[in-house]
Amino acid sequence: MPIPPLIAVIGPVEPDLLTTFVGHYRAHGVQQFLLAFHFPDHLGTDERVQLLDTCGALDISPALVTVGPWHEHTNTRLRDELRDLAGPGWHLLADADEFHTYPNGLTDTLNEAASAGIGTVGGLMLDRIAIDGQLLPWTPRQGLDRAYPLGGFLTHYLLRGDPRKIVLAHSTVPVASGNHRAPGHRPANRPPVVVHHFKWRHGVDTYLQQRVTHLAEGSWHSSSPALLRESRRLLDHLARHGGHIAVDSPALRLRPVTLDALPDWWAQEAAHIIDTWRPPSQNEPTGTVSSPSPSGTSNRA
Template structure:
């Protein structure tokens, strides 16, 4: 019997309405029909932006299960996500941030069927950071599209920022998933069939967001469990400061090349398996 499509569970911050529109269309094209969304707006979010984004969600037919405002503590996303998962009920859940668009090596129902046959209650993925051709943190227009605005994909998160590039992209409802959807303690995904998590974080406005994150975590206004998130933000700010506000797409360590959302990049299975197998957290973050 063909498995049912998973329920998509996501916590959405104050992103551009165009990104929410593109994100929703992408997952509908993968077969998602049930979206369980929580919108959370930090206090600095302008009311018109919040209202426009919520109106966009309603117009797309993906109204939020909950809307909240306040500090974005490190635990905020996890708490909201887990509440949504409880509401979503039994079965498979697809876990995606609002700037993450997954591509899979096969249709979603086939990916889930293979995991079930193998007795694995999770499916893993690896982040591929998407950036503009010249590394600018660019504005983009809906008519341009994400692929044309951010055509390069590379490994910025773990090779420069020392962040965890691993993702749990699909999990059965009874499986607990760690903060950031990076791990499912006690469960190991099949490293040979990792989804490509196209990560469209590096857009206009992100530097201000990162500075605010550093300030709020440092001051204690936003609670953190470890300094890892703050440290990653600091590394990106330092890098762009040295490169005139841009990401150095010519740095061979980062492996940027042209990719698209049509599917995983050529050679992805072997590339992703090698990275996940070899990746280790920095010593300072080893307890995460």
């Protein structure tokens, strides 16, 4: 089975991250990249040009480029336009800060999914954090693994967000916002694909504060209050810990990981999260952190 095209909506990321992102998936055998760029209004022209020039230097022509407010439906609309351009067959779905590791290899994963007839392959976000919890910049020479050597389930335990991802979907399968679900097509692959999530870099706190401001005042739109709540949880956590992520918190379960090795604890813990994840209660306090106890129930910290 041929390696599918990669579908990604790219925001105002560092050009070096885009270069590393493309290199990571080319190493997986991806040859076709269908990329849409969406730039918020406030982003300077020079930053837009630099990112698009980087794309061109990678021998990729952007499929779509838009400028304007970021609404939750913006990425979904652009992603679906890209999927239409990709045409029939399988599609690989990833954000620019998501680097997949396939436990059984991409080709075997695709063949198994095609045989299963479900039309999806699932992953789970493994959030990558700096060793001291700072929101640090990085350089290509340093590399992402060295800059952010810890991995854990920050999105799940702290933000109470949906950590599940649809990483591969057949063109006949609609995928929900954020690539979190494909209604009626629940992935069956075990273990799930590791989605190394390099979101917690320098500048993410500023971006999340902008998101909170725009969502709260209504200039950016979302279909539910979840995005606003998740952003506030992270900002509140940073405020309580001096601008750092609390890497020593047992509730966050952060451990050393790398892109090229599957953690020995991955299969069991990831399956448990996928099987038990539920949206948080509307009344759950913002500062609540949920983590599994040794018995498999949840603790609050």
